[in-house]
Amino acid sequence: MKKIWPLTFLAFTVTACVNPSVSSSSSSGVPNGLLPLTPVEGCGVQTIDNQWVCTWTDEFNGEALASENWNVEVNGDGGGNQEAQYYRSENVTVSDGTLKITAKKENYLGKQYTSGRINSRYKVNPQFGRVTFRAKMPAGRGTWAAVWMLPLFNRFGQWPNSGEIDILEYVGYDPGTVFSATHTTKFNHTKNNNPSASKVLVDPENQFYEYEMIWLPGEIRMLVEGNPYGTYRYVPQFNQDVPHDDVFPFQEEFYFIINLAIGGSWGGVQGIDALAFPTILEIDYLRLYQWDYANHDLTAPETPTALANSQLENTIHWNRPSDDTWVSHYAIYLDGVKYREAKINQYTFVGLEARSYQVQVEAIDFVGRTSPLSDAITLNFGG
Numbered sequence: 420m421k422k423i424w425p426l427t428f429l430a431f432t433v434t435a436c437v438n439p440s441v442s443s444s445s446s447s448g449v450p451n452g453l454l455p456l457t458p459v460e461g462c463g464v465q466t467i468d469n470q471w472v473c474t475w476t477d478e479f480n481g482e483a484l485a486s487e488n489w490n491v492e493v494n495g496d497g498g499g500n501q502e503a504q505y506y507r508s509e510n511v512t513v514s515d516g517t518l519k520i521t522a523k524k525e526n527y528l529g530k531q532y533t534s535g536r537i538n539s540r541y542k543v544n545p546q547f548g549r550v551t552f553r554a555k556m557p558a559g560r561g562t563w564a565a566v567w568m569l570p571l572f573n574r575f576g577q578w579p580n581s582g583e584i585d586i587l588e589y590v591g592y593d594p595g596t597v598f599s600a601t602h603t604t605k606f607n608h609t610k611n612n613n614p615s616a617s618k619v620l621v622d623p624e625n626q627f628y629e630y631e632m633i634w635l636p637g638e639i640r641m642l643v644e645g646n647p648y649g650t651y652r653y654v655p656q657f658n659q660d661v662p663h664d665d666v667f668p669f670q671e672e673f674y675f676i677i678n679l680a681i682g683g684s685w686g687g688v689q690g691i692d693a694l695a696f697p698t699i700l701e702i703d704y705l706r707l708y709q710w711d712y713a714n715h716d717l718t719a720p721e722t723p724t725a726l727a728n729s730q731l732e733n734t735i736h737w738n739r740p741s742d743d744t745w746v747s748h749y750a751i752y753l754d755g756v757k758y759r760e761a762k763i764n765q766y767t768f769v770g771l772e773a774r775s776y777q778v779q780v781e782a783i784d785f786v787g788r789t790s791p792l793s794d795a796i797t798l799n800f801g802g
């Protein structure tokens with residue numbers, strides 16, 4: 420769901436940490452002391468594939484939305500997409516084990532429709548992991564439902580520069596097809612070039628399906644009912660002209676948004692069927708899993724290969740090597756001495772003395788095991 424975020428100034432609050440905790444001791448037997456994970460209480464499925472552990476869940480089992488997880492948005496801003504709804508807290512309810520966002524045809528503060536939108540900003544802010552949710556789509560021309568993510572901190576600037584991850588979007592005029600997408604500086608909807616994938620489902624307006632995202636450094640995979648249908652991957656060789664964050668700014672904390680928009684630049688392409696209301700976006704649960712690295716990351720990454728100078732000035736890139744889980748990040752070496760770390764397989768040098776350097780790269784996994792150093796290349800800084 421594309422959007423232009425209105426400038427909001429939220430007070431800093433304590434951020435719930437949903438990432439595995441790192442201990443300074445090495446009692447767990449892994450180099451960086453990362454501890455084994457324990458499933459969070461109440462999660463309907465505690466582990467996936469024996470290795471992904473549920474570290475946070477909202478099963479929507481109570482009588483009201485859990486305020487420790489969610490902020491309820493109240494506004495008629497149109498979501499940055501000229502949408503027709505006013506978002507009200509009254510349209511967000513929890514009952515019989517599900518979250519229900521109900522869109523209604525009713526006049527309210529200048530809008531002809533009301534609906535709901537919630538977000539987990541400053542409350543649930545994962546960085547990587549596996550997300551599952553079971554959902555049933557609303558029906559009717561003009562509806563536009565989404566479960567998506569925006570960056571907690573706009574580290575690379577305002578939308579779309581810091582990225583957007585659309586795990587699920589559904590527009591009522593195109594029934595049966597679910598979409599995923601990412602948006603970034605170089606690839607976004609305003610340029611009509613953002614990566615997206617779609618999947619045709621049988622009657623998702625009347626049947627619940629489980630939607631899923633596996634979010635790793637440099638790679639995001641989307642699935643429905645366990646079947647992959649979209650992969651978004653950082654390949655530096657294809658984007659040598661830009662910094663990595665122009666095409667893959669997803670190595671940061673993001674928060675969830677669940678909303679049901681009415682009309683707007685996508686949902687409203689074929690108008691709004693006023694007779695379709697009320698209609699409901701229903702979510703059974705939303706769960707977050709983290710790979711249990713301390714128990715299941717046992718060997719060091721392979722050596723990074725294909726280290727090369729990029730078209731972008733003072734910049735190098737390389738291939739992400741394999742690991743028995745995944746590479747977490749990299750260390751950059753200059754003339755044999757460790758210099759800086761990089762979150763992804765591209766790095767731009769700044770502020771060096773103008774001369775030639777021998778550059779090497781080392782891959783580091785989530786438990787701190789390091790690969791051998793790559794072959795060296797020559798970087799001519801400033802020249």
Ligand SMILES: [Ca+2]
Pocket residue numbers: 716717718719720742743744745784785788
């Ligand atoms: Ca490993």
